[in-house]
Amino acid sequence: MSLLTVSNLGKAYRVYASEFQRIGRWFGLNTKPSEEHWVLKNINFAIEPGEAIGIVGQNGAGKSTLLKMITGTLQPTEGRVQVNGRIAAILELGMGFTPDLTGRQNVYHAAGLMGFSADKISGVINDIEAFAEIGSYFDEPVRTYSSGMQMRVAFAVATAIRPEILIVDEALSVGDSYFQHKSFDRIREFQAQGTTLLIVSHDRGSIQALCNRAILLEKGTVLKDGKPEEVMDFYNALIAEKENSTVQLRELEDGSIQTRSGTGEASIGTVTLHNAAGAPIEFVSVGENVSLRINITINSAIPELVVGYLIKDRLGQPVFGTNSHHLGCKIDDLDAGETVSYSFNFAANLGVGSYSVAVALHTSDSHLSRNYEWMDLTLVFNVVNISQREFVGLAWMPPTVECSR
Amino acid sequence: MLELFKSLWDYRGFVFSSIRNEFAARFARSRLGGLWMIINPLAQVAIYALVLSNVLAAKLPGIDNKYAYALYLMAGMLAWSLFAEVIGRCLTLFIDQGNLMKKMRFPRITLPVIVVGSSLLNYLLLFVALLVVFALLGQWPNLQMFWLIPLTVAVTALAVGIGLILGVLNVFIRDVGQVVPILLQVWFWFTPVVYPLNIIPEKFRSLMELNPMFPIVSAYHDILVYAKAPDITQIAVMTVVALGLLLLGLFMFRRAAPEMVDVL
Numbered sequence: 001m002s003l004l005t006v007s008n009l010g011k012a013y014r015v016y017a018s019e020f021q022r023i024g025r026w027f028g029l030n031t032k033p034s035e036e037h038w039v040l041k042n043i044n045f046a047i048e049p050g051e052a053i054g055i056v057g058q059n060g061a062g063k064s065t066l067l068k069m070i071t072g073t074l075q076p077t078e079g080r081v082q083v084n085g086r087i088a089a090i091l092e093l094g095m096g097f098t099p100d101l102t103g104r105q106n107v108y109h110a111a112g113l114m115g116f117s118a119d120k121i122s123g124v125i126n127d128i129e130a131f132a133e134i135g136s137y138f139d140e141p142v143r144t145y146s147s148g149m150q151m152r153v154a155f156a157v158a159t160a161i162r163p164e165i166l167i168v169d170e171a172l173s174v175g176d177s178y179f180q181h182k183s184f185d186r187i188r189e190f191q192a193q194g195t196t197l198l199i200v201s202h203d204r205g206s207i208q209a210l211c212n213r214a215i216l217l218e219k220g221t222v223l224k225d226g227k228p229e230e231v232m233d234f235y236n237a238l239i240a241e242k243e244n245s246t247v248q249l250r251e252l253e254d255g256s257i258q259t260r261s262g263t264g265e266a267s268i269g270t271v272t273l274h275n276a277a278g279a280p281i282e283f284v285s286v287g288e289n290v291s292l293r294i295n296i297t298i299n300s301a302i303p304e305l306v307v308g309y310l311i312k313d314r315l316g317q318p319v320f321g322t323n324s325h326h327l328g329c330k331i332d333d334l335d336a337g338e339t340v341s342y343s344f345n346f347a348a349n350l351g352v353g354s355y356s357v358a359v360a361l362h363t364s365d366s367h368l369s370r371n372y373e374w375m376d377l378t379l380v381f382n383v384v385n386i387s388q389r390e391f392v393g394l395a396w397m398p399p400t401v402e403c404s405r
Numbered sequence: 406m407l408e409l410f411k412s413l414w415d416y417r418g419f420v421f422s423s424i425r426n427e428f429a430a431r432f433a434r435s436r437l438g439g440l441w442m443i444i445n446p447l448a449q450v451a452i453y454a455l456v457l458s459n460v461l462a463a464k465l466p467g468i469d470n471k472y473a474y475a476l477y478l479m480a481g482m483l484a485w486s487l488f489a490e491v492i493g494r495c496l497t498l499f500i501d502q503g504n505l506m507k508k509m510r511f512p513r514i515t516l517p518v519i520v521v522g523s524s525l526l527n528y529l530l531l532f533v534a535l536l537v538v539f540a541l542l543g544q545w546p547n548l549q550m551f552w553l554i555p556l557t558v559a560v561t562a563l564a565v566g567i568g569l570i571l572g573v574l575n576v577f578i579r580d581v582g583q584v585v586p587i588l589l590q591v592w593f594w595f596t597p598v599v600y601p602l603n604i605i606p607e608k609f610r611s612l613m614e615l616n617p618m619f620p621i622v623s624a625y626h627d628i629l630v631y632a633k634a635p636d637i638t639q640i641a642v643m644t645v646v647a648l649g650l651l652l653l654g655l656f657m658f659r660r661a662a663p664e665m666v667d668v669l
Contacts, residue, residue: 013667019577026660072510075663091508100430109426112419113511 002046003164003196004070008079009043011065012036039065040220043079049164052197054207054228056235057217063200066217067091067167070198085164088114093154099143103134103153106142110157124160131186132156133179148176155183162190167198207232208316229316230257233358233376237261262373265302266361269295269339271378273357284348285386286396292344292379294359298334302372305331306365307342310358311350319355319394325365349396350383357381409659412512420515424522442527443534446486450478453599472542473630479535480629481598481622487528487557488564488618489589494520495568496585499576503669513662517572521565528557539629547632552624556635559644560621566650573654573661577668596622617643 014033016022021031040062047053057063068074070081071089097106107128111121129138132152134145142150159166168187188210191197201207207214207228214231216224218238224231237259274291275281284290294307308323324330324342331340357379361372388396413420435441454475498516499506506513532553536546575581596618597605605613613619620643624635 014664022577022664023574026657068507073507074666087510098426098430100434101426105426105429109419109422112416112422113505113509115416115419115511117418118422 002082003049003084004047005082006043006045006066006070006079007082009040009066009069009076009081010038010078011040011062011069011074012038012077014077038220040069043222045215045222045225047165047196047198049196050191050194051213052191052199052211054199054201054211054214054231055217056201056207056214056231057223058239061217062220063217064091067198067200070165071167083165087165087167088158088161088163089167090155090158091167091169093151093158097142097150097154100141102141103132103138103145104129107153107157110154111160114158116161120161128153128156128160131160131182148179152179155179159183159186159190162193162195164194165196165198166190167200169200226257229312230259232316233257233259237374237376258375258377260373260375262361262371264373265300266296266298266305266334266372268359268361268373268375268378269297271295271357271359273379273381282381284350284381284383286348286350286352286383286388287398288348290346290348292346292357294342294344296340296342296361298336298338298340300336302334302363303332304363305334305340305372306362308360308362309344310360312356312358313394314354314356316356319350321358323360323362323365348383351392351394351396352383352385353394354380354382406655409512409514409655413514413518416512416515419511420518420522423515423519424526427519427523428526443531446482446531447479447534447538450475450482453478457599476539476542476544476630477601477626478599479538480625481596483528483531483535483629484556484560484622484625485593485596485598485618486531487524488560488621489593490524490527491520491561491564492568492571492589493586494524495565495572496575496582498568498572499665500579500582500669507666507669513665514658517565517569517658520568521561525557525561535629544630549628549632549634552628552635556621556624556628556640559640559647560618562651563617563621563643563647566647566652566654569654569658570650573657573665576661576665592616592618598622617646 013036014022015035015037016031017034021029021033024031043066055063055066065074067089069076070083071087071091072081072083097110101109104125107125108118108121112118132138132149132155134149134152137145137149138153142153145153166187187197191210197210199207199210211228214224214226214228215222216231216235216238223238224234238261270293272280272293273282273284274293275284276289281290292309294309296305296307298305306323306325308321308325310321311319313319327344329342334340356377358374358376359378360374362374363370363372385391388398431442437444458474495517498520502516506516539545571581571585575585596616597613602610602613602623620636620639624640627633627635
């Protein structure tokens with residue numbers, strides 16, 4: 001059985017010509033709302049224990065409405081949410097705190113609001129106190145706390161008892177960076193013990209680092225549900241998408257999905273990697289000098305062309321990216337039918353692993369201004385360690401060493 | 406309905422800690438703390454007693470205590486203050502707690518229960534203070550006072566019923582929150598709290614029968630001032646009305662609860 005099943009979920013905010021019509025409805029009168037504003041419609045997904053799911057989407061896409069219906073603060077207009085387990089949400093920390101009471105008293109109260117009995121809280125109060133690490137302030141009134149201290153206590157209560165589903169709003173930073181690390185450790189620990197995570201974030205990095213699945217919401221519907229790298233590529237393309245541009249998805253031979261978007265004035269032709277001798281290669285030795293060759297066809301006259309590339313690791317995390325604008329190599333006033341070729345030469349100072357290259361054609365310094373074409377996974381290459389000493393990590397940073405005693 | 410009570414039972418810890426916190430917060434930074442809850446109505450009684458005793462004292466038949474008017478006032482005020490406090494707090498309850506309701510998942514029924522619990526606590530304090538004042542004025546506690554237990558339940562039911570209906574309506578129609586305090590003032594003056602019943606002209610007295618607070622306040626007078634048993638039939642009718650309103654209030658609350666968060 002799934003931990004959480006969302007079936008045909010929809011939410012409409014209803015406006016009535018008169019509030020008396022709304023009240024009449026409670027008593028069985030058959031009045032019709034004058035306006036129905038659907039913010040979510042036809043949402044379906046199921047979540048299994050131990051998954052970690054990122055929920056992404058632009059502002060107003062319906063992320064918080066969906067989460068509110070999952071936590072149960074908001075009632076769905078149609079469809080249903082079925083939960084088999086306890087949900088804890090780290091969305092609104094410190095709700096229900098009374099400033100004049102001490103941290104300890106507020107912990108009891110806030111945990112009561114989450115449905116725990118006093119006995120159960122007494123069993124974990126020492127853990128909460130220890131986790132919050134605010135020392136003797138724990139028995140001082142909350143109004144004397146800094147906002148960071150309040151966050152610490154609130155986070156400690158919210159995660160005192162491991163829930164089956166944990167909802168985390170990533171934008172909510174929990175105090176100082178020390179505590180952020182500590183709180184993320186706790187979230188990962190829960191995940192290892194089988195808690196399902198639902199993470200709302202705009203940050204590609206944390207979605208890809210924590211999640212094994214992502215759901216993209218757009219205008220109240222699920223636009224994509226799949227691997228985080230694919231969904232995030234699609235999401236980025238969506239942000240970059242301007243009027244008249246299209247997003248295309250193409251499944252590659254290995255089953256991964258390539259995202260191509262843009263207005264189409266210029267298109268990416270072949271993208272290849274060559275070694276120092278000029279031969280095309282797929283395997284690169286650590287530190288080897290290589291050149292990335294990109295051929296471009298111009299479809300209609302454009303005033304300026306900037307070519308950018310981004311090397312990503314196998315999880316889709318950006319490793320290195322730049323473009324011809326930053327490198328000071330620009331071609332202006334291009335005509336339709338022209339072909340252009342760029343060659344980026346660099347030493348592959350990368351760790352062992354598989355990497356992909358995304359290419360973007362645009363104007364000025366980023367693909368957000370005018371995006372002619374953006375294409376993910378144009379090229380996949382592997383870095384192997386043939387000539388260097390053993391090392392770990394994403395980057396090759398050869399050190400020299402001195403030692404003394 | 407059954408699940409309503411079950412969820413309430415599951416959240417009893419939250420209900421008690423809310424009542425306690427509210428009480429504790431009141432003591433936290435003021436020297437007299439909770440005493441202000443008693444001082445307030447007693448000061449009001451003192452003002453009325455000072456201003457009106459000469460006008461109205463002579464009109465109180467059947468009691469020979471020279472502070473009779475003050476006793477009469479206090480007895481009525483005890484009932485009215487509970488009634489008005491519950492209604493007043495239920496009226497803005499869902500709007501005041503809107504943020505919490507939007508962001509946390511918990512049984513909404515706990516909110517009115519917390520109001521009732523904390524109002525009853527204030528009522529109890531006021532009652533104890535009143536017994537002390539009564540003793541100082543020469544009126545000792547008597548056995549009839551046990552009648553106050555069912556009466557308190559009846560007046561609470563009436564107030565919660567009305568308060569829930571108005572509180573739910575106020576979420577959707579905010580004018581309710583403005584008009585109710587005015588209506589409560591009018592209602593207060595149409596109930597014999599400050600004045601004795603016998604100053605009302607005979608032909609209007611039957612109108613009093615329509616006021617559900619009239620039998621309540623009269624019963625408080627009978628018990629506390631005259632030390633006699635209240636009129637059971639009147640109270641019984643009023644209790645039926647109160648239960649009807651309470652059921653209507655709960656029904657509206659149940660129907661409105663899913664929509665409330667949408668508009669808060």
